[in-house]
Amino acid sequence: MPDGIDFKDLHRRFDGAIAAFKHDIASLRTGRASANLLDPIHVDAYGASMPVNQVATVSVPEPRMISVSVWDQSLVGAVDRAIREANLGFNPIVEGSTLRIPLPELNEERRKELVKIAHQYAEHARVAARHVRRDGMEHLKKAEKDGEISQDEARVQSDRVQKMTDETIAAIDKLLAEKEVEILQV
Incomplete structure (x- = not known):
């Protein structure tokens, strides 16, 4: 295939947008306990700010309980x-x-807030996917302008980039829908 786009790189970047979204929504609290709920928390330890999972073992012994076993008693x-x-x-x-952390039931209002946050995360992921598409399209236009690829080849590749973008956004929407059901489940 003539020059144009490195589709492996684009695919990697699209996958990165999905992975970042998965990580973001994993930290959203649903009705069940998850060790990921403590991911955003940092502890001042040993003169630095460290994630909880680097100073303790985080586990979920029960559906509504998180257990944090701190390795150093002084922390x-x-x-x-x-x-x-x-x-x-x-x-x-x-x-x-x-430390035992009991998780209270989520009320309806809090569930709706979490759904809004999930939608924000999804929108950020969609924007990231669109940025990848934009970069790919700009690269194609430049390659076409420089005569590296023909106009027909540029059109074929731009359709492929658009298809990859659509698939990525569809995957994000699917993950969002699943998370929404999980959050709203009583």
């Missing part, structure tokens, strides 16, 4: 403080070097 207070100050609505119970 229990810092982890407790970080979780409380994260404004996630969690109130850890300290038991020695373990």
Whole structure:
């Protein structure tokens, strides 16, 4: 195939947009406990800000409970403080070097807020996919202008880029719909 677009690179970038979206929605709280809920929380430990999972083991022993086993006893207070100050609505119970975090039921209002946040994450992912498409299209136009590829080849490749974009956005929408059902499930 003549020069034009590196479709492997575009595919990698589209996959990156989907992966980032998956990571974002994984941290959204649903009716069940998940170790990912604590991912955005950072603890001031050893003179640096570290994610909770780097100073403790995070597990889910029950559907409505998160257990955080802090490795260094001196950091229990810092982890407790970080979780409380994260404004996630969690109130850890300290038991020695373990923090137990009971998850209260989500009310309807909070569920709707979480759905809105999920929609925002989805829109960011769609925008990222559109940026990848734009970069690909600009590359094609430049290649066509420079005479590296023919007009027909540019059209074929631009259709392929558009198809990849549509598939990526469809995948994002599918993930969003699944997460929405999961959040609204009582």
